[in-house]
Amino acid sequence: MVIDREGPVPGTALLIAAAPVSKSRLVDAASVLPVLAAVSPATLAGTDTASVVELADPLDPQTVLTRLRAAAMAPGPLTIYLIGQVHLDRRQRHLHVALARATPATMRYTGFPWHWFTQELRPRPAGSTALIADLHTDAGSWQALHEHPLDAGPGVALYGRVAPPARRRTPAVPAYMKALATILRSGHRPPLLPLHQQAAAQSLGDDAPDLLLALDPQAAPPPPAIAYVPQAPAANPPGSDQHTAPFPDPYSAPHHDPRTAPHPDPHTDPHAAITAAVEAGRHGEAAALAASWEQTALRMHGPGSNEVIHWMEVRADLARFAGDPARSCETWLAVAAARLTAGQAPDSPEVEAAADRAHHLWDRVRDPETVRALGPELIRLRRQVPGRRRGTLTLAQRRLEQFHGQRVG
Structure with a gap:
């Protein structure tokens, strides 16, 4: 006997906020969880009904792997919200998300390897999975991500921002994810690209050097390289210099x-x-x-x-x-x-x-x-x-x- 289950398939939202508890902490990742928690599960998942799994400052990589694997096996759409910091392990130079017990010397064993995301999400149907990330870096991981851009595997949409190494010692605020969560609190989840663009525009300053992530295999490709640049406003741009340069304009x-x-x-x-x-x-x-x-x-x-x-x-x-x-x-x-x-x-x-x-x-x-x-x-x-x-x-x-x-x- 075949049971025909009517109605939409529930979605899943996995919230991961991870950072070391030591002086190696670069971002106050868990501070955004109350804002995300105020968003309805359905809005977080982008479905009519959904379940939410939350991991706040997890200690062990296997715990994160278990929750990720369970979420990846769910039949409906999956959206992962990841807030934290990424580092390279000293031996193999692989990228890891730093967990609560992570230190630079033990990152290989106490961090969550990034390739585990691609490994667990690869079997999912194309277009059913999105990873939205607000990540902070040290000098090594920042350079590595410029040389080898981040991805989450084939068929997985990846949006977010990667912040460069901070000059101050106090943990940074995950401003991108807070802005995104504030947008979602309206109860409506826009398509991922407009959602990402709104969050970036609201959270990043004019001089922000952040690396923005926008990889979506299901999205329409960017327009051809048409030769168009906006015309300058009629008024003088803020702080413009009226000096006549020796080199002609x-x-x-x-x-x-x-x-x-x-x-x-x-x-x-x-x-x-x-x-x-x-x-x-x-x-x-x-x-x-x-x-x-x-x-x-x-x-x-x-x-x-x-x-x-x-x-x-x-x-x-x-x-x-x-x-x-x-x-x-x-x-x-x-x-x-x-x-x-x-x-x-x-x-x-x-x-x-x-x-x-x-x-x-x-x-x-x-x-x-x-x-x-x-x-x-x-x-x-x-x-x-x-x-x-x-x-x-x-x-x-x-x-x-x-x-x-x-x-x-």
């Missing part, structure tokens, strides 16, 4: 601009939301949206792809609109390097445009330390990409000499 030279395209469709193109945020002065929100799409493009198309470079260019211009010439210069330098690494010629219009814009923005930087920090990289680029204007290398060298007070070779 490349933004006024159409033949140097490889990115011309019609205005985006607000119903299908994320650029419309970015434009609206810029025009409203919400520069942090605009930057978070662009960074999120860049991370999606990175995972889907790889570093050096046209899609990734496009979003780097968007971020560079957003920094300019926000009155941060140093960050804009640094990003344009990265764009030029990415294009050269991808095999584009030094005299190609796209590479020259990136170099010219980096040079122009560097001329607008007034902080001496920042000028000295960015100058050598710009000079190295100018040796390879002098551009169509004569004397660009000499201009850069002379300006850096003024800040160093010595000859720059």
